[in-house]
Amino acid sequence: MKLPPGLMLAGSASTPRGRSLTTQRAIGPGGVIAVFDEPSITIPSSPCLRLTCNYCLAGPEVPVRACTGCRTATYCSPACQKADWKLVHKGECKVFKRVKAEGHDFLPTGVRALVHMLLRTDMAAAVQEMEAHTEGFRAQKEEWRDMELQALAAMHYLGREASPQSVNEAIDLLCKLQVNSFNREDEDTGDSGIFVNPALAMVNHSCVPNAFVKFAGRKASLHAYRAIKEGEEVEISYIELNLCSLNSDLSTLRNNPSQGLLSSNKDLARLLEEIYPLCSTRLSSSETSENPTAVIRKKWQLCEPLRAAQLFAIEPLPQVMGEASIVLGEREDHPFALAICCFLAITSDAFKYPLPFSPSRLTGLLMIANLLSNTAPISGSKVPAATGSLRERIVQALSEMDQATMTQAILAIFVRWAPMFHTEDSQAFQEGSFQLRDIESLRGRQKERELIRRWARDHNDAEAQMFFEYAVQKPVDKLASFALEIMDAEFGPGQALLTSR
Numbered sequence: 448m449k450l451p452p453g454l455m456l457a458g459s460a461s462t463p464r465g466r467s468l469t470t471q472r473a474i475g476p477g478g479v480i481a482v483f484d485e486p487s488i489t490i491p492s493s494p495c496l497r498l499t500c501n502y503c504l505a506g507p508e509v510p511v512r513a514c515t516g517c518r519t520a521t522y523c524s525p526a527c528q529k530a531d532w533k534l535v536h537k538g539e540c541k542v543f544k545r546v547k548a549e550g551h552d553f554l555p556t557g558v559r560a561l562v563h564m565l566l567r568t569d570m571a572a573a574v575q576e577m578e579a580h581t582e583g584f585r586a587q588k589e590e591w592r593d594m595e596l597q598a599l600a601a602m603h604y605l606g607r608e609a610s611p612q613s614v615n616e617a618i619d620l621l622c623k624l625q626v627n628s629f630n631r632e633d634e635d636t637g638d639s640g641i642f643v644n645p646a647l648a649m650v651n652h653s654c655v656p657n658a659f660v661k662f663a664g665r666k667a668s669l670h671a672y673r674a675i676k677e678g679e680e681v682e683i684s685y686i687e688l689n690l691c692s693l694n695s696d697l698s699t700l701r702n703n704p705s706q707g708l709l710s711s712n713k714d715l716a717r718l719l720e721e722i723y724p725l726c727s728t729r730l731s732s733s734e735t736s737e738n739p740t741a742v743i744r745k746k747w748q749l750c751e752p753l754r755a756a757q758l759f760a761i762e763p764l765p766q767v768m769g770e771a772s773i774v775l776g777e778r779e780d781h782p783f784a785l786a787i788c789c790f791l792a793i794t795s796d797a798f799k800y801p802l803p804f805s806p807s808r809l810t811g812l813l814m815i816a817n818l819l820s821n822t823a824p825i826s827g828s829k830v831p832a833a834t835g836s837l838r839e840r841i842v843q844a845l846s847e848m849d850q851a852t853m854t855q856a857i858l859a860i861f862v863r864w865a866p867m868f869h870t871e872d873s874q875a876f877q878e879g880s881f882q883l884r885d886i887e888s889l890r891g892r893q894k895e896r897e898l899i900r901r902w903a904r905d906h907n908d909a910e911a912q913m914f915f916e917y918a919v920q921k922p923v924d925k926l927a928s929f930a931l932e933i934m935d936a937e938f939g940p941g942q943a944l945l946t947s948r
């Protein structure tokens with residue numbers, strides 16, 4: 448197997464996790480471990496087929512023209528069209544024409560990927576070496592039947608005979624696709640698709656990965672989450688770990704809207720260098736006792752360019768907001784402190800620390816859980832209007848939330864991830880587990896307890912997902928939506944005038 452420079456193949460088919468990849472040199476956090484290009488299968492998903500260049504995957508803003516033969520595959524340039532023709536489209540074009548002739552629009556993404564596997568003879572030897580787990584799939588009756596149908600469709604549109612042997616070989620390739628392909632989310636465009644590369648397919652899974660994969664064009668790159676030693680195994684997570692998190696829109700995590708803004712805006716980058724040292728000193732105990740509000744006010748004003756550019760995950764902005772939430776919490780202004788913590792959890796922490804078990808994210812969750820338990824409305828108290836002052840609006844919003852469910856779900860996320868960093872007897876883990884058990888034992892909450900447990904266990908459980916979205920993520924988003932207004936009201940320039948009078 449041909450590997451990119453810097454990587455070595457370890458293990459074997461007989462070792463418990465099969466083969467694996469190890470590094471030949473030490474890599475720093477964020478460093479590129481290796482780049483994987485050809486030979487690869489890189490295809491856009493079917494809904495993106497006519498909006499994306501089928502070779503370099505540029506799109507969807509890039510103008511593309513359809514192949515005059517099949518009128519299905521599109522390309523951004525004659526060079527891409529030529530390269531794809533030579534690579535695979537010469538055979539695929541006939542497939543697409545047959546699909547059209549039978550009155551269909553296009554083939555499902557999985558069948559197209561199989562057609563590529565069958566046409567790419569240059570990859571046959573490498574594909575031969577891939578893990579298939581065929582017997583495991585055969586035992587899953589429904590999945591197996593689906594694969595049979597996909598294999599028959601591919602053979603039919605390729606104009607090949609569907610003998611028992613050829614169908615079995617095609618199913619074997621589908622199994623290999625299941626085990627080894629990547630759902631490719633393009634770093635620049637967010638478009639999805641499939642990526643298969645025999646060398647990248649050697650990376651094993653870990654729930655505490657030290658690396659992650661990025662896709663751009665026809666390439667994939669493997670990056671280090673943390674420092675990796677020479678000779679250490681490289682491991683990625685096969686599952687989207689942030690499914691078990693407070694972030695409701697994972698597409699923004701995969702494709703950060705502000706990505707690249709700082710590198711393209713040199714003035715902002717320069718300004719940041721000035722702001723950073725002025726804000727990065729944490730509130731010292733003397734400042735806290737003097738006038739912490741005034742200190743935060745100064746820092747918040749300095750952060751204005753970051754806030755205007757919506758760079759909420761770029762320091763020193765999150766640090767200043769974190770300090771503001773502590774000062775508000777110390778003033779026992781729990782609703783305001785809570786709103787800021789919710790904002791930081793979803794707009795800053797999740798971007799700064801992509802892994803949901805990063806200690807800073809875990810601490811943030813515990814803070815939100817603690818603040819939530821201090822903001823439950825006192826029964827019988829009057830609920831203010833939703834159109835009143837900032838404080839009235841936030842109290843009104845809180846009155847419509849089920850704090851117990853939110854706290855329970857947030858603690859469930861904490862307890863799900865905390866053991867990755869804390870030992871089970873660490874104080875933080877004990878505290879979170881104890882609080883969770885406390886809420887779980889409340890009477891009359893069986894339904895909520897069951898749904899939260901189901902949600903934490905199985906992210907494909909549609910009912911539990913919907914429950915989590917409406918009972919937890921949307922309320923957290925709502926609370927977070929007050930945060931910038933709170934910062935302005937408490938630490939904005941208008942506030943300085945009021946206190947100096």
Ligand SMILES: C[S@@+](CC[C@H](N)C(=O)[O-])C[C@H]1O[C@@H](n2cnc3c(N)ncnc32)[C@H](O)[C@@H]1O
Binds near residue numbers: 463464648651
């Ligand atoms: C993409 S392949 C990775 C390379 C694989 N080890 C090989 O030898 O081909 C995925 C397969 O590797 C194995 N694997 C990967 N990570 C694993 C893990 N953490 N525990 C057990 N098996 C693992 C499983 O058999 C899985 O289906």
